[in-house]
Amino acid sequence: xxxxxxxxxxxxxxxxxxxxxxxxxxxxxxxxxxxxxxxxxxxxxxxxxxxxxxxxxxxxxxxxxxxxxxxxxxxxxxxxxxxxxxxxxxxxxxxxxxxxxxxxxxxxxxxxxxxxxxxxxxxxxxxxxxxxxxxxxxxxxxxxxxxxxxxxxxxxxxxxxxxxxxxxxxxxxxxxxxxxxxxxxxxxxxxxxxxxxxxxxxxxxxxxxxxxxxxxxxxxxxxxxxxxxxxxxxxxxxxxxxxxxxxxxxxxxxxxxxxxxxxxxxxxxxxxxxxxxxxxxxxxxxxxxxxxxxxxxxxxxxxxxxxxxxxxxxxxxxxxxxxxxxxxxxxxxxxxxxxx
Amino acid sequence: xxxxxxxxxxxxxxxxxxxxxxxxxxxxxxxxxxxxxxxxxxxxxxxxxxxxxxxxxxxxxxxxxxxxxxxxxxxxxxxxxxxxxxxxxxxxxxxxxxxxxxxxxxxxxxxxxxxxxxxxxxxxxxxxxxxxxxxxxxxxxxxxxxxxxxxxxxxxxxxxxxxxxxxxxxxxxxxxxxxxxxxxxxxxxxxxxxxxxxxxxxxxxxxxxxxxx
Numbered sequence: 346x347x348x349x350x351x352x353x354x355x356x357x358x359x360x361x362x363x364x365x366x367x368x369x370x371x372x373x374x375x376x377x378x379x380x381x382x383x384x385x386x387x388x389x390x391x392x393x394x395x396x397x398x399x400x401x402x403x404x405x406x407x408x409x410x411x412x413x414x415x416x417x418x419x420x421x422x423x424x425x426x427x428x429x430x431x432x433x434x435x436x437x438x439x440x441x442x443x444x445x446x447x448x449x450x451x452x453x454x455x456x457x458x459x460x461x462x463x464x465x466x467x468x469x470x471x472x473x474x475x476x477x478x479x480x481x482x483x484x485x486x487x488x489x490x491x492x493x494x495x496x497x498x499x500x501x502x503x504x505x506x507x508x509x510x511x512x513x514x515x516x517x518x519x520x521x522x523x524x525x526x527x528x529x530x531x532x533x534x535x536x537x538x539x540x541x542x543x544x545x546x547x548x549x550x551x552x553x554x555x556x557x558x559x560x561x562x563x564x565x566x567x568x569x570x571x572x573x574x575x576x577x578x579x580x581x582x583x584x585x586x587x588x589x590x591x592x593x594x595x596x597x598x599x600x601x602x603x604x605x606x607x608x609x610x611x612x613x614x615x616x617x618x619x620x621x622x623x624x625x626x627x628x629x630x631x632x633x634x635x636x637x638x639x640x641x642x643x644x645x646x647x648x649x650x651x652x653x654x655x656x657x658x659x660x661x662x663x664x665x666x667x668x669x670x671x672x673x674x675x676x677x678x679x680x681x682x683x684x685x
Numbered sequence: 686x687x688x689x690x691x692x693x694x695x696x697x698x699x700x701x702x703x704x705x706x707x708x709x710x711x712x713x714x715x716x717x718x719x720x721x722x723x724x725x726x727x728x729x730x731x732x733x734x735x736x737x738x739x740x741x742x743x744x745x746x747x748x749x750x751x752x753x754x755x756x757x758x759x760x761x762x763x764x765x766x767x768x769x770x771x772x773x774x775x776x777x778x779x780x781x782x783x784x785x786x787x788x789x790x791x792x793x794x795x796x797x798x799x800x801x802x803x804x805x806x807x808x809x810x811x812x813x814x815x816x817x818x819x820x821x822x823x824x825x826x827x828x829x830x831x832x833x834x835x836x837x838x839x840x841x842x843x844x845x846x847x848x849x850x851x852x853x854x855x856x857x858x859x860x861x862x863x864x865x866x867x868x869x870x871x872x873x874x875x876x877x878x879x880x881x882x883x884x885x886x887x888x889x890x891x892x893x894x895x896x897x898x
Contacts, residue, residue: 346791347712376848376858383704383843394853449714466865
């Protein structure tokens with residue numbers, strides 16, 4: 346009898362629990378959560394339960410398509426790096442990576458479970474429409490991000506230069522979307538600005554690459570924010586992607602479920618509304634980067650839009666419906682005025 | 686559509702209407718040995734193609750020959766099709782028995798089905814709903830051996846949650862799904878306090894049952 350995938354996963358996870366925790370777990374129960382609806386390029390997540398515990402004892406991530414195993418490899422490598430870089434302090438921010446293995450020819454990443462509440466489904470109106478609540482979360486997210494950045498900060502000299510590869514992303518953006526002459530000019534300016542800024546950096550940090558509230562969990566015991574889904578993490582001298590993506594994703598979460606153009610307009614309008622309190626408070630809570638780069642607001646937000654609009658095409662070789670939204674938001678934010 | 690959006694590279698498909706995550710309840714390393722029996726739908730066929738799983742048509746005799754001596758799993762992801770099987774219990778047992786004949790002795794049958802009360806389901810019009818107890822009984826009657834039933838929420842097409850029917854997994858899935866609906870969660874907690882967690886599975890919207898030959 347061929348064992349089922351879940352049976353094989355149970356055996357593997359049981360052996361892991363025995364070696365990691367000295368727990369003899371003859372049988373694990375599972376709850377499988379589908380991430381990203383039916384998107385074949387996403388993962389499914391297995392929460393494993395042992396004994397009489399109400400909280401999962403571990404989490405196993407499995408890609409729907411074998412060829413997307415690279416995402417788990419990236420996540421595993423960066424979690425390992427984080428843990429070896431900052432030691433046990435990592436437990437305050439991220440899951441512990443146990444093993445990246447292959448079960449029935451499929452890559453499987455097994456990590457610790459973070460007990461707490463995911464912020465994915467913060468209510469569109471009651472939360473994102475309330476500047477006071479958004480401000481509080483934004484400041485908290487900024488402080489946590491900064492603390493984590495400080496922990497991974499390392500001199501660039503030791504690791505050689507870090508090419509942000511933004512030119513490639515800008516070129517892909519031009520290839521995928523029709524851009525106006527003004528947009529083309531802004532893309533060139535942005536590319537130049539990013540490259541010039543990178544040269545001045547003396548330090549690099551590990552950026553999460555997908556830093557939005559959906560990848561945050563509020564730790565049950567300490568009430569602190571923790572960060573999951575590190576598959577787009579990378580070392581960078583520029584933290585703009587993480588810092589500004591949080592704001593843009595929040596503004597988009599506040600929009601009605603209408604056309605992508607309309608959502609981009611609404612998000613841009615929301616961001617304008619946050620100029621007075623949310624954004625200054627957020628950036629102030631993050632603080633001035635020390636040795637690495639944080640682009641001015643307009644450049645930083647445009648950089649996020651470009652990266653998000655081309656990510657599916659570059660990473661997976663296909664276009665995602667959200668790509669158009671990011672492209673539209675890029676157009677909307679061209680008129681953004683940075684504060685004096 | 687605005688002119689600046691017209692030039693996007695045609696999206697290579699994309700997000701299907703079917704997640705096919707029931708695959709993980711089976712041996713997964715050889716999708717070519719899994720067959721799906723369901724009413725034909727273009728989107729379902731395309732999703733299956735993407736994974737390398739074939740549709741199984743029991744009325745096609747060449748298919749019968751081809752699958753002989755093959756180790757594979759047969760999947761009825763949405764239940765027994767109304768068009769092929771009546772609501773009669775004996776008829777359904779007989780259908781399962783005939784399906785068992787197509788599956789290698791080391792293979793599996795996986796059947797998804799809506800709970801009988803789940804009238805809102807979109808697949809209800811084409812497939813028989815059932816209950817875990819009834820399906821388990823029918824599968825036993827048809828000769829299947831070990832039978833395991835999992836809970837499914839919210840539907841069989843894109844099940845966001847598939848979970849073992851034990852207290853921790855059910856509790857976790859319900860809390861995760863309804864964490865932003867405190868009133869509903871409170872109701873569920875009271876409900877489970879009165880009935881006990883062991884009774885909750887009877888009220889889930891859908892299930893997958895996996896049976897060995």
